[in-house]
Amino acid sequence: MTIIQTVFLFLILFYLAENSYSQTGDSIQSKGMKKIYGVVRGTSDSLLNGANLVIEGTIDGSSTDEKGYYEFETEKMGQQNILVTMMGYANKTVPVDITGDKDIELNIKLSKKEIQTDEIIITASSFTSGSNNAVTLTPLEIVRIPGADADLYRAITTFPGSNQVNEGSRITVRGGDPDEVLTILDQASLYNPFIFDETFNVSSYSTINPWGLRGINFASGGFSARYGNALSAVLDLKSYDMPQGTGMFAWLGLANASLSGVYVSKDKKFGATFDLGKLFLDPYFAINGKHSDFSPIPQSNNGGGTLSFKFGTTGLLKFYTNYSDDKVGIYSPSASYNGYVNQKSKSFFSNLKGTFAPSAATLLSVSGSFSLYKKDIQFGVLNTNEKDYYSKGRADFTVQVNRKVDINTGAEYEYNGYDINGLAPKYTYNIRPDAESFELDTAINSGRIGVYAESQIRITKKFFLIPGIRTDYYSISNETGIDPRISFGYLFSKYNSVRGAYGVYHQNPKLDDFFRAQDSKLKPERAIHYILGYEFNKDGNYIFRVEGYYKKYSDLVLLNRSNFYYGSDGDGDVKGVDVFLKTKIDNKFTGWISYAFTDSKRRQYDATNLAPANYDIPHSASVVGSYSITDALVMGASFKINTGMPYTPVTGSTYIQSQDVYEPIYGDVNSARFPTYTRLDLNAQYIFALFGKFAVGVISVNNVLNTPNVYGYTYNFDYTQKSTTISNNRRSVYAGLGLQF
């Protein structure tokens, strides 16, 4: 045998041995097949049909039958791992020693897959929208709620605990002032996302397009430490990072028209959107009639858009901007003067936000925003121009420490300036054009620095805890607020959970309140929230929630009757219960019922004795239903009933000879109430093809029963006769047509 022959023989033997080894596993002695069999069970010992078993690294395995039984044969020997998988269950690796002559019986138990974190971390008093199962409101539902006019804020008021202000988009939460509700969009604070804001007997509308939002989180209390300078509630909105496609949508309605467009580049690195809208009420008034004398009739324009740019693997830069203006003159009678209240406003907002993930477990977001709101009012001698502007810089950093702990931290600086100039009546009861007045030309500003840290701790897969703390320094008062907050949730069975929250909250008073404060000093107002609730939630299709809360206020702005300056001695409390029931049946019907009991009393502003808060509405209820009659036709109805709002009645008057005018004498603050408020709204949407494109037609009838809800009261010259001002939101028909192209 030559050397070559020897080497070849050795190699052939080696190859055969190696090949045999690889075919039979760890032992070359065993040549027979070994049977492995058994049953696979799930939780509560149920037999699992369709579980899959495989010896790792091979295709030897089997699936279980309807009796949970499996069997398979393998040539593999020695120590092996069997991987067991089943949809909805956690994967399991079972070590097995395949030796000896006997078949191996292996019975396996699988446990349910861990519940996704996002699904249980829904804090108390939150209503969210997004891609998880805890969804309670979707953009489609917002658009379909009758009477909400596709307005996010109005839609929210069909949830318990929040109510519309003057049937508009401003909302009041759990008896608090509308200014106590903070709106955040992509980290920036939005202070005036409305048209016709605080306009006499004209309802405000939001300028936020619900379709542009990928996430909505409305917290009516107990909110996270990441939110500062808000006493009552937070509406946190997140827009889409990148547009969802390319196309245009045009809308033409009886009262408005709009055009919007979205564009995303092929590589999805660049995106842009725009929105243009105009309000014109002539056709609407021609059909529905006017219930007030307007000059000019309400009109508005708005425009905005976004630019998004992706960089690197995780970076995103997004610019958002929006502009709106409005103008209206509405005839308003008063004791000293009858005439038109003329108001016009302009609002501008822009935000530049960058996000970047330095690692797989960290996320950094940084933004800078600016907003400007200008309002001019003219009524009799009153003629003022106001300017409110904000700029804000913010950074948030999130780090996932491990599967159970996330830490969020961040800082923000916000600058707020307020200017007012013009003429104001010297005596509020005399606003005749020739009445005594004084000139206003003043400005004030304030800065706030806030820092927060909080941790989301998933103690078990069913129990989470979010402790947090924030501190804010208010430059105008040289005061610092320290706000510890904590919330928890416990999922005690598949569909049932309890949630609770405690927290301290601070908010700077409105800047114009500082004009009336001694030495321009007012402390930040303070509230403590206590919340406890129970929720049943079956996959978002059946939701029942009941929640009790108590809030204690202190350092509220209060008039000092001895020197007539504002101070920070006000206080108050609010307690209540919110009940919410929602159901969704077979994609055909969606509906919910909300009820809220609220008892809100404060000593604030002129209310030197404890009195119902300005927006104390003891009982409020909403019923909303939407039914798909066919795939193309959806009809909806909503009904609201609330206790009437409180107001301060006039009980008499004094004649002021020098001015030839009567000065009213007021009764106790908020000691009277408007009649009960009710409203029924209907709508229908029909989807069809127009010129081969997707089209939607909408018809709605608001205030179907033409209920004459009260907007307020006016008085004759000597206050002996009271007249009711009825809300302009009488029965009205609206129709519109949208086309996507």
Next chain:
Amino acid sequence: MKTKIQIAVLIFTALCLAANSSKASDDFEKAMLKAKANLKTAMNTVDVAKLTKVRGEFERILQLKEMPWLVNYYIAYADYGLAMSGMESSNTDVIKKYTQSGINVINKSIEENPDFADAFVLLEALNFNRWQYESDKMQDIMSATQSADASVKALEPENPRYVLVNAVSHYWTPEQFGGGVKVAMPEFEKAKTLFEKRVEKGPLYPDWGQEMNLGYLALCYIKRNDDGDKVKAKSIIDEALKVNPDSGFIKEYVQKEYDKVEK
């Protein structure tokens, strides 16, 4: 002499390695062909037990770590079939369960091989299923389907399954939504031509859809029912049965629809 020995050893070692590698590929190919045939049988009757079993077969093939994107494609396709079983019984929980699973798995496949057009076709088809249980997420669904559609268009616009999936979607979409037989029929015709011309890259690649396309085309003729349409429908049904004689869709649904008008 020493050099000759070294060369001989090297050649032999290379041959051994190649033999081993080819053996593993043979195992993979054999297993894939068997599972693919089983999947076809299971899909023919939308048999839940068979589909579950064959899904498991593909899961086990994943262990061989060869072409995982293609194996995941078939797992997602089995999920699609299982979701279809929910449609037959109008059980939205079943549709949701398997559609969500299918979307997760096909996204994994796309991550592993972003150039495989058929994966995007399946992703689009799976997203169409979402209308059955979460039509309130209209915007998300439209965005997901549009995105998948754009990817197929960029990769392989003449993929017959792509044309088929869109045609099926149009077939079931009411006319007022821009769908209906008039819109779908030319698309099924186009897919028919594309299927006839189609040569798949290999026996492991997806080749489903031809008889389904013919079945839908026959349904279009049955629904339109113009002069000569019944004859045309019958001839297309026969053609479909030649492509797949065991197709439950053709035998149990299309044929019965034809029989109804024939009576």
